[in-house]
Amino acid sequence: MSKTPQDRTPEDNKVPFWSGLRVKAVPEISAKTLLLSRLIAVLAALVLAALVIKFSGLSPTALGLKAFRSTFGSSFGLEQLGLLLTPILITAIAASIAFKMGLWNIGVEGQLYFGALSASGLGIFMIGPNIPMLVLLAVASMIGGALWALIPALARAYAQVNEIISTLMLNFVAILIVNYLSIGPWRDKSGVGVMAASARIPYVLPDWFEALHVGIFFGLILLVLYGLVVRFTQFGYEVDLIGSNNGIGPYIGVNTAKRIVAVMLISGAIAGLAGMIEITGNIHRLQDGLSNDFGLYGIIVAVLARGQPLGVLIGSVFIAFILNAGLVLQSAGLSVNSVLTLTGLILLLVTCAEMLARYRVTRTAT
16 A cells, blocks of 8 residues: 555655666767776786686785796896787787778788798798898788788678678688698608798898897887878878778778778788798798787787777787796696686776776766
């Protein structure tokens, strides 16, 4: 039986605190809010990882300090950081260029492999001086990476085929082709090298800091060029504009289909260059597993950075540090998959944080 207005007590007139609350999308959020949301997400991922380590019976603080000292406290640690940073930074730039256009080039890993394959083919069967051959190998790797991005680029531009699926599937094809050649027709038959790899490629990038080669400067130069193109050129402005609104191309006098193809080819070429740098600077043979998932980590960095050049650099250093710290985690008895789990957790939480940052809780009048 309901009460009459005269019978109601003050407690009956109280409104629940959730009454009138609404979740409202914000049309635009500031760069500071986005940066803060990413930092909170990364910290949350690190806290969760620390809790898992703690429950495993280990000290997360001790392991963290040990990982930091092993990376930044010795010349060997800095060398390893630089060797990991180089391919991650270059693949992150490749993925960021596509993301600026609103394209998800998930095939960076496959394009890296095909660039390495193209450079290796030239390096194995062609003889010449070291520096001119390195230039030819770099050109070959960029052509190979671009060609591997061509099919999904054309399919996306002229048939509206989702580039996520096509580029992702081509990763496996490229890896299988490299595996076939390295243990088949191009296998090292001398018996001196690794059995499941090609003959040693004689062209080597010059060393810069002990074991660290000059390939890291390739990445830094590409990052500077990427920043200049994005910020100060008409091409960069048009790419950013089309990435924000795919239908705006005809209104600004740009053929969107041709621009999609061009951006994907540039992205693939840069990823292919990363393959050549790994071959001539680090591995020196074509083999299965030549990339330690560098294309995947480059995509993670590109997503975290949202196309910002400084963010690409910071994110690449951070991921390289996490990978190098994985050696410390393995020595403590943790699985090698713990590093991949941590990077995946960071990407998941950053994505969720950025989505939540675009909404506000408001109270409507009752």
